[in-house]
Amino acid sequence: MVTNIRITLLGPVRAWRGTEELGLGPAQRRAVLAQLAASEGQAVTTEEIVDGLWGDTPPARAVAAVRNHVSQLRAILEADRAAPRVLVSAGGGYVLRLPAGATDLARFRDLVQEAAGLRAGGDPAGAADRLRRALDLQTGVPLEDIPGPHAERQRARFAQRRLTAVEERLDLALELGRHTEVVEELGSLVEEFPLHEGFRALRMTALYRSGRRVEALESFADACRHLDAELGVEPTRPLRDLHERILRRDPGLATPAAPAVPVAGREPASHPRPNQLPSGTPEFTGRGELVEALVRLVEEPRETAPAVVAVAGMGGVGKTTLAVHIAQRVTHRFPDGQLYVNLRGARPDPVEPAAVLARFLRSLGVAENALPEQVDERAAMYRSLLAERRVLIVLDDARDDAQLRPLLPGSEHSAVLVTSRARLPGLAPTRQVDLDVLDPDEALALFARIAGPHRVHAEPQAAREVLAACCHLPLAIRIVAARAAAHPDWTLADLCHRLADRRQRLAELSLHDLAVDACFQLSYDQLSPPAARAFRLLAVPETADLSLPAAAAALELAEPTLLDLLDGLVHAGLLETPAPDRYAYHDLLRLFARARAEQLDPPEERDALLLRMVDQAVATAANAYRMVRPGHAVPDVLTPVAVPGLPMTERAGGQRWLDEERGNLLDLAGQALDIPGAHTAVADLLLALDPHLDSGFLWRELIEVCRRTMRVAAARGDARAEGRAGYMLGGGLMQLAELDEAEPVAARAAAQAGACRDLPVLAEINNVRGMIAHQRQRIQESFALTRAAIRLAEESGSAWTKANLLANSVMPHLSCGEADLAVRAAEQSLAMFRVIGDPFGEAYAMYCAGRAARGAGDPDQAIALFEQALAQARAHGFPVFEPSSLLHIADCHLDAGRPAEAADRAEQSLAACRTLQMGRVEKLAVDTLARSLAARDALAATEGAAARDRPDGR
Missing domain, CATH: 3.40.50.300 (P-loop containing nucleotide triphosphate hydrolases)
Known part of the structure; x- marks a missing residue:
């Protein structure tokens, strides 16, 4: 190490070797030297230098420019050109190796620390001298004329350090009885920094001790005015307390405070002031x-x-x-x-x-x-x-x-x-x-600070994907950003690819002594064996979260026992509880837990856990089905399971359970299909979800799971499971107006259900097939399928299915010009649903009655029925009725010659269609809206022309 180099930063950036001043060259080169010198022996990466010089807008050849500046600085600083000893390469960047105290910034810090030690040791005069010497080191604006964000940050930091040192020196001056010497200096500082309460308090004290009590009180009043005008606050308690002491002429203010009473075992004059804080993180971002x-x-x-x-x-x-x-x-x-x-x-x-x-x-x-x-x-x-x-x-x-x-x-x-x-x-x-993870923008800022902003600017989408893979966890971001900085040849797309494999992701999130996996392991090692087992195994289900009953079924534990374990995991920071009795993993913790489960728990145990959850879901869904579709036969033909499921006593409870669990149940079903033989239970679970998916119009979420279930069931020759999954798939495709696929799927499902005499399901499949035939204008075929479905419903004792089929027969009747039969079928359906006690069925029957009334030529009666259906649906939370009911109300208004009202309802229908992603109805709503607007404009034009033709002009 060369020992005779010294550098100044607290003014113009200059350097000397011995007594010889060195020519440093242009401002940018001096900026590179300043950044290295300010790091005080720590390596600075090339990316950090680029960021320090140009911030978010580096030039195309920024790295090359930095390397050129470093090369020139080496030529200036190194006495021996053979091998660099002062400015050396290190850690993907450079480090400036200087002796202690080689920069004025380091000498400033050392003198301030000496002052603290002297004051703690009872030598205020020595402390004041050290602070004076420290402050004298500044010879101008720090890093004068140096460009770039790093220089700006350093200037701001030193300004704060200097103010702190000035405040400490003036406080010492008062302790030494030099109040008259500093009162004017304090006045200037208060004028320059009117919101700085430390300077204000020192000035008030100095004025009071100088016999200028009124001015001291006026200074407090001035502080109140400034704080209120600038910040809308009043002075803090210390300044208010000082004001009160001045008001009452507290004798303790007249002279410096007496030294503290000595404590046994301590020297009387000793008052150490420890400063044990670790260094802060330079790239701290967000929050x-x-x-x-x-x-x-x-x-x-x-x-x-x-x-x-x-x-x-x-x-x-x-x-x-x-x-x-x-x-x-x-x-x-x-x-x-x-x-x-x-x-x-x-x-x-x-x-x-x-x-x-x-x-x-x-x-x-x-x-x-x-x-x-x-x-x-x-x-x-x-x-x-x-x-x-x-x-x-x-x-x-x-x-x-x-x-x-x-x-x-x-x-x-x-x-x-x-x-x-x-x-x-x-x-x-x-x-x-x-404390939670960073939000996406904060995470991006942290990543950019470490990896380099130019990397983010070059690949913004890849950067977001990297952060998503890190789940915005700060430790993971720091690790992956540091790896990116250490490998400038990697693209962020490369990083995305490395993090894409969830099984290997934790292995990628490690660097030297930092590892997300090791961080989590510390918490895991503190768990009791039962808690550790629960933590591992509850991460096996690929669901967004877990309810307490679902977790209890998975682990075969009583809920009170499990509740203690889960609360312990929450307490340890290994689980989150987003709602009462619901539990979730942070994504990276889930990966960690699953990895431990794969290491420690046999595959059979993990599979059995999933099957227990499916069984409990089937049993609970069946209980909910009975509440949501009373009088339906499907719950009675589901495969019996060993668990009773959660009890349901009323429709709202069943609907609420389905609303809370729908996403989890579909995720669970898809995961369980990988277990040999589980497809039967999965098909039953999908079938049991039918009423919820119908009322909430969530078929799109179900379709892929249904397709997979059909494939697995067909491969195993399980006609019953294939027919049930096929019914759900065919019905979903029909709801989404994908009839070309829906029709053969439903036909295949009917054949399979018929082969094993799964009568309640076959009735529902024929209902779907009948509606498809009607939509394709095959009216007689539609009637035949509907009649066959009604016979199957009667044979299987499914009153709900029969009521629903009667409602569905309204449209075929209208297509054949049989309006009276359509009205009668709707009335029969409504009466049956009322006896059964199904509000959803009632809403649907009212809707179908509205269709029948419109077909019979009574638009006002139809509007009344559609409005009733809409009110019933809204009262019970059935959004599926909104688009079609509003659309038919619009059509009825148009039929009755009220185009303005029609346009209003058509717009409402269109908005509801887009919310629920009902593409087929949306097209009809667009057409009705266009016809309504055209009719409204035509009516306005006609009325305007008639007014002009009247003699009185009215």
């Missing part, structure tokens, strides 16, 4: 509102107890980074020091409170031989030392309340930041934060 709220909370003075902020969240979510970032922001509010400890709560060997207290007490000036033996005595001494001091304590990675309780201060002067993977219910913090 802006949360950071500002927590900074305000920590800074705000309290009256009785310390501010305690507890940050909980899963491993890798950024708890420590957030806590340290906040701590670094508020250090100036805690002049008596900052204590930090990693409590190792997620590890097998957490730090004992006694050991932490011993460490903290030594940092606060207690001699080793004066440390009490007992933990409660150490805690008492710790609280006594902090009673009058303003100290910030960061307790990182806490395990539980018992570990934390002895480490909390007792007075309001200090503040505490706690991080833990689990919530700590006994802590009763001032603010509890449940």
Whole structure:
């Protein structure tokens, strides 16, 4: 290492070798040197230099330009051209190897630290001298004339550090009785920084001690005006307290405060001010509102107890980074020091409170031989030392309340930041934060800061896909971004490809000593065997979340027993609970848990778990079916299962269960198809979902699972399962107006159901086939299929099916000009549904009665019936009726010569179609809207012409 190079950054960027000043060249080259010098021996990547020089808009050859500047700087700085010793390549970038104190920035920091030590040791004059020398190092604007975002950030950071040092020097001047010497300087500072309460307080004190009490009070009033005008707030408690002391002429203000009472085991003059915070993360990104709220909370003075902020969240979510970032922001509010400890709560060997207290007490000036033996005595001494001091304590990675309780201060002067993977219910913090992953924009910003903004600009979509694969978890983002930075030849599309395999994704999310998998393992290792088994196996189902009953069926555990295990997993940050009695995994934790299940739990056990869940779903869906479609025979012909399923006592409960579980049930069905023999239960489950899918019009979600089930059943020669899956597929395709595929599927399903005499299902299949035939204008075939379906419904005792078929026969009757028969069929259907007690069936029968009334030439009666159907559907949550009912109301208004009303209802129908993705009805609504608007315009033109032709012009 060359020892005679020195560099200045606190003014123009200049460099010397010994007494010889070196010519550094253009501003951009000096900017590269400044960025390397400011890193103080840490490697700076090429991407970071590019970002520091150009930010979000680097030129096309930015990297080449940086390399050229580095080459030129080496020629300037290196005395020996044989091998670089000052500016060397390292870590995908460069590092400037300089001796300690080779930059004025480093000397500034050292002098400030010396000042803190001298003041703690009882030498305020020496401390003031060091601060004066530190401040004298600035010879102009820091990094003067240096371009780029890095220089801007460094200037802002040093401005804050300088203000803090100035405030400390002036505080020392008051302690030394030099109030008259600094009062005018303080006046200038208050004028320059009118919202800086520290300078304001020092000036008020200096004025008061100089015999200028009225001016001190006026200064407070001026602060109130500025704070109210600029921020809409009043002064903080310390400034208000100082104002009150000046008002009452507090004797304690007349002279510097007396030294603190010595504590046993400590030198009388010693008052160490520890600064144990880890360095902040330079690329800290996002969480802006949360950071500002927590900074305000920590800074705000309290009256009785310390501010305690507890940050909980899963491993890798950024708890420590957030806590340290906040701590670094508020250090100036805690002049008596900052204590930090990693409590190792997620590890097998957490730090004992006694050991932490011993460490903290030594940092606060207690001699080793004066440390009490007992933990409660150490805690008492710790609280006594902090009673009058303003100290910030960061307790990182806490395990539980018992570990934390002895480490909390007792007075309001200090503040505490706690991080833990689990919530700590006994802590009763001032603010509890449940930290989540970053939002997509914050995640993108973090990735760009590390990998380089030019990478994101070049492949924005690939960058988003990389972050989605990382599930926006900060640890995962840092790892993958660092890998991208270390491999500039990789494209982000390459990264996407590497992360695409979910089974290998966790292996990709590791770099040196950082690994998402290892982070999760720490929490997993703390689990009891039953909790670990539950954590592994409940990740096997590929569902968005799990209800408590579904989880209980999966693990064959009583709900109270399982509830304790699940709450423990939530407490450990391994599960989330988005709603009462519902549980979900973060996606990366799910991958981790599944990997552990594949390692430790046999395939047969995992398959059996899925089959138990399917059985419970079939039984519960059958119970819901009876509530949603009373009088239907299908629930009685489902394959019996060993579990009773969840009880259902009323329609709303059955519909609610189906609404909550629909996505999960389809995911479960698709996953179970991979288990040999499970297709039979899957076909039953799909069939049991029929009423929900009908009322909610969610056929599109079902179709692929139905196709797969049919294929598997056909391959195994299972006619019953194939017919049931075929019925659901054919009905769904018909609802989506995909008749070319629906018709052969339904015909195949009818043949299979007929072969095994699955009569209730065959009746439903013939109903579907009849509706398809009607839509294809094969009216007699439609009648024949409907009549056959009614006979099958009567034979199987399915009253609901018969009522539904009567309603469906309305349109074939109307197509044959049999309006009276259509009206009679609708009335019979409505009467049957009312006896059965099915509000959905009633709404449908009313809708069909409206069709019959319109066909009979009574549009106003039809409108009344459609409106009744619409009201019934809305009252019971059946959105499927909205588009068609509104469309027919529009058509009736058009029939009656009311085109404006028709256009209004057609527009409503069109909006409902688009919400529900009902393409076939949407086309009809577009046509009706066009005809309504044309008729409205024609009517307006006719009325206008008639008015012009009248003699009176009216």
